[in-house]
Amino acid sequence: MVSPRTGFAKHLPDELLLEILEHFQRWETLERQITLARFSAVNRQWYDVAIRPLYESPHLYGSAYELFVRTICPSVLAHIKPTALSGLVKTLDLSHIVHQGSKSTTARLLGRTKSSLQIFIAPQASFAINCWASLSKCARLRVLDLSLVSECISFQSLNQTIRQLGYLQELYLPRCSSRYEGPALSINIRWPPRLQHLSLSGSVSGKFLWEMLRQPDNFPPTFSSLSILHSPGLDHQGIKPLLCNLAESLTVVELRDLPAVKQGRFNGVLDWLPHLTSLTIALDYIDTRFGHMPRDFSPVRWREAKPLHSLTLVASGRSGDPSISFSITDLYSLIDERFLGRLRYLNIAQSTEWENENDGELGALEALLLEDLDKENWQQRRWHYEDAAITGTSLDYERWIRETAMGWKMRPRFRLLRNR
Structure with missing residues (x-):
């Protein structure tokens, strides 16, 4: 419909608006997010069309992160003021978050977005043991990137978590030191059934490496890609046996x-x-x-x-x-x-x-x-x-x-x- 006074259309078909949004997908993440936010502020129709791509993969940094947290987690109590926007988040990239967040906030974000989350990139300083429980409930997660985590992690907690992520395809271990806990002499490493890529870094030598060498058959048939980087304790004597054990699957x-x-x-x-x-x-x-x-x-x-x-x-x-x-x-x-x-x-x-x-x-x-x-x-x-x-x-x-x-x-x- 065209206004007789202004000569401009007050309403555009949804199909045309979606075509416009397609062009935004080629832009850089930050520029795309700013444009989508302005796009959704025009009127209710434009908001309904743009809100999904706006929250699918938000670019989180600085004050934008605090506003995002207040929107997705308006209360510490999960049953108070739930928001439907949390179910739109598919990618949670916290790689730009250093001092703004807290460990409890990261756990709450994971808990609120668990029904839709597919890609999670953990922050450097605000990921800890209280995040594992929330992370294990992200049933649709396809990519888990812990490469920036600076706090020492437990391989037992990691192992228990990834066992429950049936759709996980890519796993990136942190560069920080890791540890074994408890009196158990060994752990039964169970990789996700659809795992395709594994990135090893940090202190993957010693017992954890031995467990992988001892259990090569636990890798799923889909596994084909391996990265080994930023591992000061690994030499060729530790890496070559692992590569040879996985020789038939690695491409x-x-x-x-x-x-x-x-x-x-x-x-x-x-x-x-x-x-x-x-x-x-x-x-x-x-x-x-x-x-x-x-x-x-x-x-x-x-x-x-x-x-x-x-x-x-x-x-x-x-x-x-x-x-x-x-x-x-x-x-x-x-x-x-x-x-x-x-x-x-x-x-x-x-x-x-x-x-x-x-x-x-x-x-x-x-x-x-x-x-x-x-x-x-x-x-x-x-x-x-x-x-x-x-x-x-x-x-x-x-x-x-x-x-x-x-x-x-x-x-x-x-x-x-x-x-x-």
């Missing part, structure tokens, strides 16, 4: 920020994990012998190429013997000989300082991956191109990559990571 692995691991100790990771498709590793742990490529390997043996299709190289700040450090030339050789003939995505972190070396070498590496290797695989219909619907096309490789939706989607990528 994605991340190894970085492990100060006890020495240069060259992870050279054989591609042999330990025969199904590995994605690897993130620090240059500090490998050297010129990385991959153990046979001396007589050549492009004619391309069928024996490792299954790795994504490689991310970072640096942890440790210096080894520079004469045997893994270099651009070593990686070029692995790709050029087709030992890594299935590689499609290559990420080089700024911390490696490779871009400060000979620009020609890095450019040659990029050209080898993006042009020579991928073009050859496309022409020969190898690997990921084997089942692609490109038979009969009159386009050459360059035009297929640029002009078709499938080509643009399947193209290889080379990136320099500025924030790593």
